[in-house]
Amino acid sequence: MTEWKAICRVDDIPVLGARRVARTEGVDVAVFRNAENQVFALLDRCPHKGGPLSQGIVFGTSVACPLHNWAIGLDDGCAKAPDEGCTPRFAVKVADGVVHLDAHELATHAIDLPRPVAGPARHIALSPVPVGER
Template identity: 80%
Template sequence: MSDWKVICRIDDIPVLGARRVTRPAGLDVAVFRNSEDQVFALLDRCPHKGGPLSQGIVFGTSVACPLHNWAIGLDDGCAKAPDEGCTPKFAVKVEDGVVHLDAAELATHAIDLERPSAGPKPFAVLSVLPLE
């Protein structure tokens, strides 16, 4: 039996949009609502370059990553072909207009993943040798 955590009312999630749920450990979880009032939850991290999926555009049962427009399935967290990769998904329950997420998943699921840092990767510092 799951312990469900109340997140918000379904009306608090914009149609074709998302809300972010902050966790004590790990990355945020994005909770999405499509035009049919279906609710989905994914780690707020695109599997491609780590873009914030909560800032993407929802269409049907997918979200477009705001960085490179990859289409990510809201039902499974996986990129649509020809792209590849998946982001973790979270169990969602909606009862009487209230959105719930599985409390155990929020506390433990994908807490070891990190958001990539923006900007160029640091390069190695080379030692300068004196000229002879």
Template identity: 80%
Template structure:
């Protein structure tokens, strides 16, 4: 039996030591929002779309604790393992597969190219009307 699920191609992103403990690093993509790579105090490395499911806040600027990150805009708690908001909040941000090997961090190249490339960050500020309307 054959499968159409080839071995993923991994893209080298950085060294684990390049990600601050309890912090993050952003990975720009040619299309779509950045991906945030997080490192917790237990040495875990996680990757999520850099967008809170609530109002689009940049999760890369949030506070990492355990296996969660607090969004810097409204303090929603997002799980680093699955991108799920903790109750009572509801919502999810896309997660990305991460591989750590010999101190290097890799992301799945296919996911980087395709996952959530259509999502945008909400525009902050008052709504504007066209002049003369």
């Protein structure tokens, strides 16, 4: 039997936007809402370079990665052709206007994937420079 965890109300997710769900382990989960009020959940990590999908623009049943504009399917987590790759998806249930995620999936699904390191922090993580020399 699936144990569902209440996350937020559907109205708490912006139309054509997302809300992040923090996890104690692993990358956060992004919960998306499209123009038809459908709700989807994916790992907040583009399969290309690890961009934060929660910061992308939702269109139809896809989200555009904010880093390189890859279109990722909200229903399956897979990049649209000609791009390739998938990000893990999470089961979602909406009941009485409340969004629920599978508690077991939240605790265990894709927790072994590394956190993406992008942007200015990438250089700090790869080659530390003493604070006075930045």
